[in-house]
Amino acid sequence: MQISEMSTEVAEQRLFRNNPMASKVLHLRNLPWLCTEEELVELCNPFGEIVFIKCNFGANRNQAFVEFAELNQAISMMSYYASSSEPAKVRGQTVYIQYSNQQEIVNYNKSAGAIAGNVLIVTMEGVQCSDISIEVIHVVFSAYGYVHKIATFEKGACFQALIQFSNSDIASEVKTALNGRCIPRYLLPQHVTSCHLRISYSAHTNLNIKFQSSRSRDYTNPHLPVKGHSVIEGTSQSAVGPYGNKRVPESNVLLAFIKDMEYAVTIDVIHTVFSAYGTVLKIVMFEKNNGMHALVQYPDVITAATAKMYLEGHCIYDGGYCKLHLSYSRHTNLTVMGDSDKSRDYTIPETRVVAAPPAFTGWQPSAPAAPVSAAVQMPSYDPSRLIIPASSSTYPGQSLMPHSGPAYPATGAYSSTSAASLHASRLISLYGMHPGASGPSGSSSSQPHGYYQ
């Protein structure tokens, strides 16, 4: 129906009271004083991709227009708040939202909030903050570029993260690749069925991370103080997923307990397994209570956390043998008294086959992955029984051990960055973005597409 055909009274109602004409542009009013584009992105990002924002207009400078990429995204935001008991709020102040009577924002060249920047704001749908650890976020978003910083926060019922990249080109690539996609199931706790990512640009250019914590990380500054995890995190919800919040202080040294040790696990085996996630500096093995334990030292906590995340609960040998149980050690620097079959210091130059870690020279997504086997003495165990995950539901068909098939990016040595690139290559192939270009070689028909939606 044409507006011109209506009486002016009805037309006015449609325009200004309860405009039924859906638009991908929403008109927001009663915003707080000097509301920022960032605040509007936070509010609207859960519902869709924001393409333009115009805020601080109107007589009171308390109105804004937000344009979504898709009409149905604007509709989803409208219908959400139409049926929600909680109104939309910014800084605690109720915001009134309607469809704009315009179908798009015409003059958008001043709209910084939706212009490509180096920081993304990510809404993780259908999860609580306890469902997804910062390590998971880091792994997922490292797939396309070096992640500098992450800050997570809860906004209303949503879990959101600000993720900082080197530049807007990389951020843009990440946004294109991951927006609307799901976090792989194997990175989610059992009770979470799916977690879609909703990504827009943040107006931030440099996140101010005060300390490393379960909520925020600055990967460019490993010396940043760690905020203790000593606070009892309330509820007796022990059913946190396997990758949920850490309850134990993190450490760069992992303590591995090897359960059901039917087969010999040598220090070389341990070295090979743990090297897949970063440079292993030292290993000390010892027996205690009739069980074999190993302390594995990495250069930094991030690498250890990554290794822990991927290896926990997995078996060294096929058939459920030699299952790894990992925790953070209280140690941060192991003392190794000379080489033996139970302890080794890989930082002593003459024992090392590989060169010193190269300085980070930027992200190289398609860097050729050299086989790691050259640097590792294959231990004397049956190679037909090499490591696969204990639980195929956790990590289907993915070999952990670079014995013959999957080539891990062993560019001499690992830094935490190249550890990230390891997962990058995995995730890229998992997401099917770079077919054939990723780490695990073609033999890995074990990349199960259906698992990742």
Added chain:
DNA sequence: AGCACA
């Protein structure tokens, strides 16, 4: 608290 933007 009610529609802007060369």
